Amino acid sequence: MTRSSCVIVGASAAGVSAAVRMRRMDYPGTITLVDVDPRLPYERPPLSKALLDEGTAGLVPIQPAETYRDLDIDLRLGARVVEVDPARLTVRLGDGDVLKSGRLVLATGVRPRKLTVKGADATNVLSLRDAADAGRIGAHLGRGGPLVIVGGGFIGLELAAVAVDRGIEVTVVEAQPQPLTHVLGPDVAALVTGLHREHGVRLLSGVTVAGFLGPAGRVEEVRLSDGRRLPAAAVVVGVGVEPRHELARSARIDTDDHGIPVNEFGQTSRAWIYATGEVASQFHPDLPRRGRIEHWDAALRHGAAVGSTLAGEPVRYTDPPYAWSDQYGATLQLIGRARPTDELVLREGAAPGRFLAFWLRHGRIGAVAGMDAAREIGVVKRLMAAGVLVGREQLTRSDTNLRALLKARSTMPGSRLAN
Structure with missing residues (x-):
């Protein structure tokens, strides 16, 4: 055979x-x-x-x-x-x-998707996908800033946090009204971008790059669609x-x-x-x-x-997508994907450096995002898997014991957690 x-x-x-x-x-x-x-x-x-x-x-x-x-x-x-x-x-x-x-x-x-504007192939216009890319970006940052990041997705914002921690001046250029809105919605995205602003990142939204200016093979300025020019020692493009x-x-x-x-x-x-x-x-x-x-x-x-x-045992992948992003010593975690019809519930006390957001779907948690809330996220993941019915007030209140909700469900006859 x-x-x-x-x-x-x-x-x-x-x-x-x-x-x-x-x-x-x-x-x-x-x-x-x-x-x-x-x-x-x-x-x-x-x-x-x-x-x-x-x-x-x-x-x-x-x-x-x-x-x-x-x-x-x-x-x-x-x-x-x-x-x-x-x-x-x-x-x-x-x-x-x-x-x-x-x-x-x-x-x-x-x-990484590339920009098609003039100067996009310059040696200091970079993208990040593999270790070689990371090495090149690190080498450029070692020479100092300013750094312009085109695209305010997870990678762009993580790089912004790393550069700021190294004492480099950072500007993020985002075509949408606000970074991460398509993932987190405007209210939660505002908390994340607020954290970056608190650390000194300059965020320019609703604009795109019209071109790169500088001597042959090297960029010294980024020209925006509204006519503004940004000085740049290096540019990182993260536009999808x-x-x-x-x-x-x-x-x-x-x-x-x-x-x-x-x-x-x-x-x-x-x-x-x-x-x-x-x-x-x-x-x-x-x-x-x-x-x-x-x-x-x-x-x-x-x-x-x-x-x-x-290997002979067919399996479907249906787990809720999980993502995380480290920024300024805190970790943003996201489980599931919010839908336009979901109801957003922010827990009391939400602030840029720490928050917990839920998206309710037919009385159950369809997605959750949290900054510096790893313990809570772990419990919510189990609530989501068990399909526990929850109310808006329960999730809004900061004194609600999420583990108690899980425990109550686990003792119910026929519960997936009890069996």
Whole structure:
């Protein structure tokens, strides 16, 4: 009998998680994990939370090197997949090596979207996706500011906090009326941006970049759409991402604006090919329609679900998305996705440095966000999983014991917590 084989393209959270889950569920075939990055697969979230020196120092491995060896996972690092042959079920690498692939998993992720204005290709106009990017940004910040960040998403604001902590003058340019409004809504977003203003970050909203000015190959000023000019020693662009789905297209797999469409088990339009992580365009209970979930925890869980499916035990990924962001010594945590029809409930005493916000949906918590509220978030996660009915007044009051609500539910006959 020919031994089954699986090639996984992309050794970030989703790809590694799929490979490890397959082997730990006794997948009998070969598993080859391919990535163009030569470094041992590492965690990406710390890159924007604490910039690293270029190289491997300070990188946190997703799994120790011995795990891949012990689980018989063949790591092909520093290798690029250049072709998928759907007729022969093979994958060709840049060095000419051809891998048999009875199953193929695309965990190719996303790339930062680039600006198309004049000067956007200057050496000090940067983006952040991998360790090399983090090293370049760290090197530029080591020379001092000012720093202009284009885009007030999680990565942009985390970088702002890191730069401020280093004594660098920071300006954040955001096209929307307020950073993070699309994720947190205007009231909660105002608390987060208030924290940055308290630390001296200059936030300019409702404007875009019209161009970069300076000598050839280097930016010294950022010109905004309203005519203002900002001095800049470095610029970091964080205006969203786009899927890396070129291999899918070359293999004649269906793609869409979000990435690679998959079914509930991560399977693409070709039955032998799966996609997982940020490149997967999926249906999920917390998404209003098919789309991407761009969080590290989600990538780990979706990768594990796809790995389980490939090992013979199909699993659907339906967990509420979890995200976190470290800013000025506090951690912003978010579970679930708020919907336009949800009712926002802010707990008493909400302030930029500490708050707890709930989104009520049919009497239950549909999503929650908290700054410096890790203990409460842990309890709320269990309330959400148990589907506990709660009232607005209970959540608003700061003296409400959330654990008591959970305990009361756990003692009810038929409760999921009691069983």
